[in-house]
Amino acid sequence: MTETAVYAAGGVIWRLVEGKLHILVIHRTAYSDVTLPKGKVDPGETLVETAVREIHEETGIRVSLGIPVGVSRYRMPRGRQKIVHYWAAEATESAIRASTFIPNKEVAALEWVTPRKALGYLSYPVDVEILEQFLTYVDDGILSTFPVVVLRHAKALPREEWKGQDAARPLTARGTRQSKAIVGPIRSYGVRKIVSSDAVRCVSTVTPLSKALGRQITRTPLVSQDAWADGTSDVRAVVGKRVRARKPAVLCSHGPVIPGILAELALATGTLRGSYLGSASSLEVGGFSVVHLSADHPGSGIVSIETHEPTV
Structure with a gap:
């Protein structure tokens, strides 16, 4: 602005x-x-x-x-x-x-x-x-749509300052402010389903949203950074379930995993790959991309993507 x-x-x-x-x-x-x-x-x-x-x-x-x-x-x-x-x-x-x-x-x-x-x-x-x-x-046959919000977790304590397991790293004070700041914008899209990596920094990021919506967080290791690093992640299964559900949802994960999430959303909807996927997946901590899909014909491709930078 x-x-x-x-x-x-x-x-x-x-x-x-x-x-x-x-x-x-x-x-x-x-x-x-x-x-x-x-x-x-x-x-x-x-x-x-x-x-x-x-x-x-x-x-x-x-x-x-x-x-x-x-x-x-x-x-x-x-x-x-x-x-x-x-x-x-x-x-x-x-x-x-x-x-x-x-x-x-x-x-x-x-x-x-x-x-x-x-x-x-x-x-x-x-x-x-x-x-x-x-x-x-x-x-073009697009009227009713639903969003899949791909969210990168808020600012977490740096690895070098944390002696415990990486998955247990907490949010910083800034990260806590970011987790609260995303509630209003994400609510604007009518999100009702919250899916998160089971890492503490991801779950903590969507906890204020969960409380505001009165919805539980579905935690899964399938989109965690640890699983991505050791080859046991299954982004395709998580993304496929969200596309089949055709309901507004948020999916909170990690920087290295998010490009795979966007790529799977493209594959699950028959969307041509392009540089726009890279832009939508290059999120700062606390940032998110909103992927809009046709509710009637999800396989017709991604309708639109909006990327929101963190405000805190």
């Missing part, structure tokens, strides 16, 4: 009504316009946290983020550039029923419309461009 730009985040919210795709647009009170839900980043927030929060504040609907669908850039009245990141997000029937929306001083009304109507209805060309990008995925 630059200091001069104003950053914001939002989403293309969708649902199926009798099998037909509908998009949620908002009618803003102050501007008398029709737009996509979005809002500015609050201090200390990541963009994905902003997107989820702003969508809920403006529509009353709680969503989990799907694939990124674009970035809009435009000049504000006083000349500053505004940069808005958008994600697709399904509004489930239960989330719609639980909506807390009432007309207010910012948003006068919500409206579900067909994509064709939305394209001619939205007030701003930048919103139309974002919707068009989303619709290219729809045209």
Whole structure:
């Protein structure tokens, strides 16, 4: 992020009504316009946290983020550039029923419309461009997706400062802060399953997330660094299970193991190998990559990958 730009985040919210795709647009009170839900980043927030929060504040609907669908850039009245990141997000029937929306001083009304109507209805060309990008995925048969979050454990005590077994090395104070900082961003993707190497530094990294979600950690030596080093790891089995499950999950492992995890995700989904896999697997401690897959056709390949650097 630059200091001069104003950053914001939002989403293309969708649902199926009798099998037909509908998009949620908002009618803003102050501007008398029709737009996509979005809002500015609050201090200390990541963009994905902003997107989820702003969508809920403006529509009353709680969503989990799907694939990124674009970035809009435009000049504000006083000349500053505004940069808005958008994600697709399904509004489930239960989330719609639980909506807390009432007309207010910012948003006068919500409206579900067909994509064709939305394209001619939205007030701003930048919103139309974002919707068009989303619709290219729809045209390619990609609508419902699920993420596999590949997480490198947080900062651990260096080996030379630890006299016990390597698998028992604990997190440093910075690592503990990192483990707490990842909770919000990873929750934004609707993760419900937590799988971790059985090393202490990995389990400790996802413990705050486990507590926040109320979900147990599935510990496995199959993606541990010790198993990788002695040739007994089985990344393929762990990755294959996650792809078959088609549920949002996080997989916490180690720097040397993560390239293999990304490679197996590509193989499990019939994805062409490329340099992007190297970029997604070159994670700093406390960093993670979000691999988006089609829920209907996982074998059609990786849809998108986002990489998030540690914020602490």
